[in-house]
Amino acid sequence: MKPADDSKVNYKDLVQRGYNSCAAEYDTSRQREAGPELTLLTSRLRDGATILDVGCGAGVPIARTLSQRFAVTGVDISGEMISRARANVPQATFIKGDIMSVELPPSHLDAAVAFYSIFHLPREEHPELLRRIYRWLKPGGYLLATLSYLNEAPYTEDYLGVTMYWSNYGLEDYKRIIEEIGFTLLKTTVVGHGYREEVQASEERHPLIFARKA
Numbered sequence: 001m002k003p004a005d006d007s008k009v010n011y012k013d014l015v016q017r018g019y020n021s022c023a024a025e026y027d028t029s030r031q032r033e034a035g036p037e038l039t040l041l042t043s044r045l046r047d048g049a050t051i052l053d054v055g056c057g058a059g060v061p062i063a064r065t066l067s068q069r070f071a072v073t074g075v076d077i078s079g080e081m082i083s084r085a086r087a088n089v090p091q092a093t094f095i096k097g098d099i100m101s102v103e104l105p106p107s108h109l110d111a112a113v114a115f116y117s118i119f120h121l122p123r124e125e126h127p128e129l130l131r132r133i134y135r136w137l138k139p140g141g142y143l144l145a146t147l148s149y150l151n152e153a154p155y156t157e158d159y160l161g162v163t164m165y166w167s168n169y170g171l172e173d174y175k176r177i178i179e180e181i182g183f184t185l186l187k188t189t190v191v192g193h194g195y196r197e198e199v200q201a202s203e204e205r206h207p208l209i210f211a212r213k214a
C-alpha cells in the first residue's frame with residue numbers, strides 16, 4: 001500500500017488504464033450470479049424501472065441480473081470494461097465516461113446502484129457524486145451502493161497485475177453525507193468481495209447502504 005499523493009500523477013487516468021489492462025481477468029474473476037442483496041432493491045421496483053449502474057465494469061452479474069426486469073444504463077470510465085459489458089449484456093445501454101462528467105437528465109431514474117466502484121474515485125468527489133445521483137433520481141428513487149467502513153487516505157496497491165487507486169471516508173461520514181443530501185437511509189448491510197470463491201476466499205467485507213430520495 002503506497003500513499004497516492006504525487007501531484008504529477010493523474011489518478012483517474014491510472015484507474016482507467018488499470019481497468020483497461022485487467023478487464024479480462026476482472027470479468028472472469030467476478031461472481032456470475034448476484035447475491036440476495038439485490039433483492040432489497042428489486043423487490044421494490046416495478047418491471048421496466050430505470051436503473052443506473054455506476055462503474056458497471058463488465059456488467060456481470062449486476063447489470064445482467066437487473067436487465068432481466070429493468071431498463072439498465074451502465075457508466076464506466078474503462079473502454080475495455082464497457083466493451084465487455086456490451087457483449088455480456090446486449091439488452092442494456094452502456095456509456096463510457098467518468099461518472100463525474102456524464103450529463104444525465106434530472107429526476108429520471110428509479111434507482112442507482114454502485115458496486116465496488118465509488119472507492120476508485122478521489123474521496124473528495126464522493127459527496128458530489130452522491131449529490132449527482134440524488135439529482136438524477138426521481139422523488140422516491142433508491143440508491144444501493146457499496147461504501148467503506150474505514151476512513152482511508154488515497155493509496156495505490158497492486159491489483160490483478162496493475163497499479164490501482166482507492167480512497168474512502170468512514171461509514172459514519174457516508175451516513176451523514178447521505179442524510180445531509182436528503183436521502184433517507186433505509187438499511188445498512190454487508191457484502192463480500194464479489195469474486196468467485198475459487199479466485200478469492202478471504203473474508204473481505206464492504207458495507208452496502210440502501211437509501212431513498214425524499
Ligand SMILES: C[S@@+](CC[C@H](N)C(=O)[O-])C[C@H]1O[C@@H](n2cnc3c(N)ncnc32)[C@H](O)[C@@H]1O
Pocket residue numbers: 012015016019030054055056057058059060061062075076077078081097098099100114115116117120121194
Ligand atoms: C471493481 S470494478 C466494479 C465493477 C462492477 N460494478 C462490478 O460489480 O463488478 C470498479 C469499476 O469502476 C469503474 N470506475 C472507476 N472510476 C470510475 C469513474 N470515475 N467513473 C466511472 N467508472 C469508474 C472502473 O473502471 C471499474 O470498471
